[in-house]
């Protein structure tokens with residue numbers, strides 16, 4: 001789906017050149033749910049913008065759905081297949097009415113009005129916002145606005161959606177709404193997901209985690225592999241999930257627990273096992 | 282306080298007025314306003330008030346909303362009424378010191394107030410029953426013949442849409458900034474005009490910075506959604522002139538005749 005070869009990127013302004021990405025080689029497969037982690041300034045957002053030709057590589061190549069992203073004639077083929085959702089829901093909504101906003105993408109693609117109607121209704125159903133079709137965006141909560149932004153992308157029928165910290169500005173319930181929607185898009189519709197996030201518990205839900213640091217990929221593997229490398233993760237300026245941290249500390253205190261745990265469910269089971277064992281002793 | 286502005290607000294619905302083509306509605310508002318300035322008799326105003334009341338009823342929107350929309354012009358209303366009442370020469374009814382209220386003054390004051398109120402109600406009827414998108418679409422379509430001589434109709438429409446979309450967001454933000462500055466001890470209420478204007482700087486600067494950031498992010502988001510100007514763009518809702526639109530247009534000459542007719546009937550001084 002997205003393949004990069006020695007991908008390099010640098011921002012150029014009049015007086016200086018900032019190298020942001022160097023030699024990224026990555027292959028994101030169709031249907032995958034990938035989380036991208038990395039501390040501030042590690043180049044995650046820049047990488048995201050290279051995936052749909054908002055930025056063009058200054059070195060190396062990015063192939064998106066088999067198309068070279070530097071091919072200017074096919075730029076809209078790339079953009080309609082790789083949808084983007086950003087952090088601030090307010091700054092992504094264009095129209096004054098929810099359904100008009102969702103229609104914005106297909107309108108730009110020149111889709112027939114009757115087909116736009118179908119897509120809008122479908123997309124709003126998928127994100128569970130059909131009843132707000134005629135509402136004004138500024139009357140919605142952050143989580144709802146972000147779901148509208150997702151619907152607006154869905155209406156373009158993309159194969160892949162890249163979300164750049166979509167939950168960073170939301171409250172816990174808004175975060176949950178968005179993460180559930182994203183999971184559903186991946187599991188039920190088979191859409192490839194690239195989720196950039198600072199929340200480890202969100203990353204733990206993915207099939208694969210890529211950790212970036214200083215503009216290169218330094219870890220790439222399943223959540224279990226990546227998130228349990230405590231020393232490595234800490235040295236990259238990130239934290240492990242709270243449950244992993246808890247297990248690590250229990251183990252350090254001499255309890256006999258498995259510290260390769262990344263989600264709450266596993267953690268609960270492990271704690272139950274521990275408590276039962278302590279009781280029996 | 283900043284949030285309950287009704288002017289420019291849209292109430293979704295399925296009434297006859299909602300279903301009219303926005304271009305037809307724009308034309309109607311234009312005619313309504315022009316004819317309103319031709320009305321100069323009590324009969325004419327009665328006619329206008331009745332027609333407006335019927336239209337409000339047809340729109341299915343609560344009357345309260347229309348009065349709310351009038352709140353910003355209350356001062357203007359009272360001010361012009363008072364000025365007209367005292368400053369018009371004519372047959373005096375009673376005197377207040379050196380000021381005298383004349384019969385003609387009362388007449389002009391009442392008419393002017395009515396005219397202003399009808400003006401606001403008429404335009405509110407348009408904005409309450411037409412979604413901003415429809416309105417900008419209509420403007421785009423009206424302007425599109427001029428695109429041959431270089432008028433960027435689609436860009437103008439897009440700009441208007443974005444402006445309307447961001448007005449509430451930016452008002453909300455202004456509110457927040459004002460509160461934040463007040464919490465830090467900023468004083469916007471005292472001092473002369475100059476001092477107060479100066480006190481606004483700490484509000485305007487963050488507001489501008491944030492507006493530029495928003496514009497930047499929005500532009501990227503629009504590009505991601507394949508926006509590339511009006512060329513090849515289709516619309517979810519196509520504008521179509523239907524039977525009711527044509528029927529409603531037939532009422533324009535009727536109104537015109539009624540207004541001209543009413544001008545001949547001044548009952549006494551009224």
Ligand SMILES: Nc1ncnc2c1ncn2[C@@H]1O[C@H](COP(=O)(O)OP(=O)(O)OP(=O)(O)O)[C@@H](O)[C@H]1O
Nearest residue numbers: 011012018020038039040041042043044045046047
């Ligand atoms: N438009 C730009 N011009 C110049 N430099 C930029 C620009 N945008 C980002 N940078 C620089 O590129 C580097 C990577 O930025 P990027 O936004 O990709 O990081 P990020 O991983 O998304 O960070 P965050 O977690 O804060 O979102 C940073 O050092 C940043 O200062």
Ligand SMILES: [Mg+2]
Nearest residue numbers: 044045046164
């Ligand atoms: Mg970022």
